[in-house]
Amino acid sequence: MARAAALPRLTWLPATISDVRRESATATTLRLDVDDWPGHVPGQHVDLRLTAPDGYSAVRPYSLASAGGSGTVEITVDTTPGGEVSTYLTQGARPGHHLEIRGPLGKWFVWDTSDTEPVQLIGGGSGIVPLMSMLRTHDAQQHPAQMRLLYSLPSAVHMLYRPELASLHAEGTVTFLYTRQPTAASTRPPGRITADDLRQHAINPDLKPSAFVCGPTGFVETVLTLLVGFGYDPERIRAERYGEGSST
Amino acid sequence: MNIPREQRQQPGWHVDGNGLAGAMSDIFGRDITDAMGVCNFCGNRAAVAEVPAYNAGPGVVLRCAECDTILMRWATTPISTWLEMPGLRSLEIAMQP
Numbered sequence: 001m002a003r004a005a006a007l008p009r010l011t012w013l014p015a016t017i018s019d020v021r022r023e024s025a026t027a028t029t030l031r032l033d034v035d036d037w038p039g040h041v042p043g044q045h046v047d048l049r050l051t052a053p054d055g056y057s058a059v060r061p062y063s064l065a066s067a068g069g070s071g072t073v074e075i076t077v078d079t080t081p082g083g084e085v086s087t088y089l090t091q092g093a094r095p096g097h098h099l100e101i102r103g104p105l106g107k108w109f110v111w112d113t114s115d116t117e118p119v120q121l122i123g124g125g126s127g128i129v130p131l132m133s134m135l136r137t138h139d140a141q142q143h144p145a146q147m148r149l150l151y152s153l154p155s156a157v158h159m160l161y162r163p164e165l166a167s168l169h170a171e172g173t174v175t176f177l178y179t180r181q182p183t184a185a186s187t188r189p190p191g192r193i194t195a196d197d198l199r200q201h202a203i204n205p206d207l208k209p210s211a212f213v214c215g216p217t218g219f220v221e222t223v224l225t226l227l228v229g230f231g232y233d234p235e236r237i238r239a240e241r242y243g244e245g246s247s248t
Numbered sequence: 249m250n251i252p253r254e255q256r257q258q259p260g261w262h263v264d265g266n267g268l269a270g271a272m273s274d275i276f277g278r279d280i281t282d283a284m285g286v287c288n289f290c291g292n293r294a295a296v297a298e299v300p301a302y303n304a305g306p307g308v309v310l311r312c313a314e315c316d317t318i319l320m321r322w323a324t325t326p327i328s329t330w331l332e333m334p335g336l337r338s339l340e341i342a343m344q345p
Contacts, residue, residue, distance in 0.1 A: 010273045047270035061267040105269035107282040108297030217300075239298055241264045 012049060012100040013037070015073070017093055023160040026079040027126060028090040029065060032101065034073050040104035042068040042111045042133040043212065043240075046075065049100040050085055060085045063129040063214075063240075064104065065161075067136035068113070073101070076160060078126040109212065109240045113137060117210055118146040120203045120232075122193070122223050124215025125153060128160055130240065131214055135168065148203055149174045152193050152219065155181035175201040193223060198230045205231030214240040265310060266297040275322065275329055280341055288337035290315040296339075 019031035044064055051057040066074035077089040111119060111134045119138075121131040128151055138147045149168070153159055155178055168174040176183075177197055182190050188197075203209040211232055213223045220241045228234055265272070269281045281297035292314040299319060302309040307323030307330075317335035324330075333339075 009277065010270065010279075045267070045269070059270070061270065102270055105273070105279060105281075106266050106297065107269075107279050108295045109266055109281075239264075240266050241298075241300075242267065 010102050010105075012102050015099055015101045017095050017097045017099070020093055020095060023076060023162075024158055026090065027076055027160055028093070029074055029076045029160075030089060030093055031066075032073040032075070032099075034101060037071065037073055038104070039071060040064050040068050040073075040133075041113070042137040043109045043130045044068075044104035044106045044133075045130070046073075046101040046103035046105060048075070048085070048089075049102075050088065051100070058085050061105070063133070065129050065132050065136075067140045068111075068133060069137065070140060076126070076129045076132075109214070109238050111137070111212065113141060113143060115210065116145050117236075118203045118207050119148075120209045120211040120227075121147065121149040122202075122211065122213045122215075122227075123149065123151050124193075124219035124223075125158075126160070127213075127215030127219070127240070127242070128153075129214075131212060132161055132164075134212065135173075136164075146203060146207070146209075147173065148201070150177060150193065150197065150201055151175070152177040152179060152215070154179050156183050193219075193226065195226050195229060198226055202227075202230065205233075208233070208236070210236040210238075212238050212240075215242075217241040263301050263303065264297065265295075265299040265301050268301050268303065268308060268310075269297075271308065272296070274324075275331060278341075278344070280339075282342060284340040285319060286337040286339075287312040287315060287317050287319060288335050289317040291337075 013034050015032040015034045017030055018033045021029040023029055045061050047059050048062050049057055049059045062075040065076045066072040077086050079090045080086045123131045165174050177193050178190050179192055180190050211227055213220050220239050266281055269279050273279050283296045285296055286293045292312055299310045300313055310320040311318055319336045320333050322329055322331040
């Protein structure tokens with residue numbers, strides 16, 4: 001956190017797209033080359049600015065998906081129908097294209113890697129993105145804290161970061177909660193996250209875990225209520241909400 | 249802009265203060281997402297990052313998550329930013345490390 005906070009005034013940095021990876025039918029990961037990138041801590045985001053030849057510009061926040069401390073800048077963008085920025089980023093963006101970012105931003109929804117307490121991550125839809133940065137940081141540092149992820153998504157085809165999450169699922173770190181169409185291997189009936197899901201798959205509240213919850217507003221509110229009911233300390237829960245469609 | 253609360257809280261109408269870290273840095277000169285604000289009406293205390301924010305209009309409105317009071321509101325024109333904090337009793341900003 002200190003590294004991010006020590007930044008002088010926020011300035012726009014030129015960025016060049018160096019890699020484009022399709023994550024799902026609607027989501028794309030962009031790797032950005034940014035000179036003088038100060039590094040980020042997991043959970044932070046950037047503001048991204050696109051400027052048209054006529055000078056019109058649009059700014060949107062995007063969570064960083066890459067591991068903190070790695071120097072790698074990757075964002076994952078999900079298409080919002082009619083979204084002028086997300087439509088370009090998911091469909092028109094190509095390696096070599098230029099844009100601008102500023103950041104890293106956000107000092108609240110961040111995982112402090114000096115903490116050794118267990119960490120429960122709960123993501124809904126593209127709310128997985130900042131949580132993925134936490135998982136990747138945890139993995140890259142072989143961090144001693146226990147970390148688990150519950151990932152709520154409509155069906156397997158909607159899954160982001162599939163190869164990585166599938167292997168973490170095999171290790172028992174990640175649980176998929178399908179809301180519409182479960183896989184053949186899944187015994188859980190499709191549906192939204194429940195208190196039972198927490199009891200079965202979340203870190204036991206007796207271990208005094210912290211929790212990070214990210215997703216659409218309704219999802220986040222539901223999960224917060226469930227976590228507190230399960231025995232999590234509200235002071236150790238941090239949430240990030242995004243309105244579906246508003247910041248596109 | 250007087251939109252009923254139920255409509256404002258539909259998907260697509262609001263994000264949270266976290267996503268406005270950059271915009272607030274333009275005003276305050278630093279990232280204040282970890283600052284703690286207290287609502288002047290109901291006394292609810294929350295991090296700026298978790299305050300519901302409405303940015304679909306020409307300006308931005310931050311409201312208390314508990315009682316809906318307008319905590320902070322700003323609009324930026326080509327020459328200045330107008331900032332109001334009608335419902336904010338206090339804002340505790342941690343020292344920079």
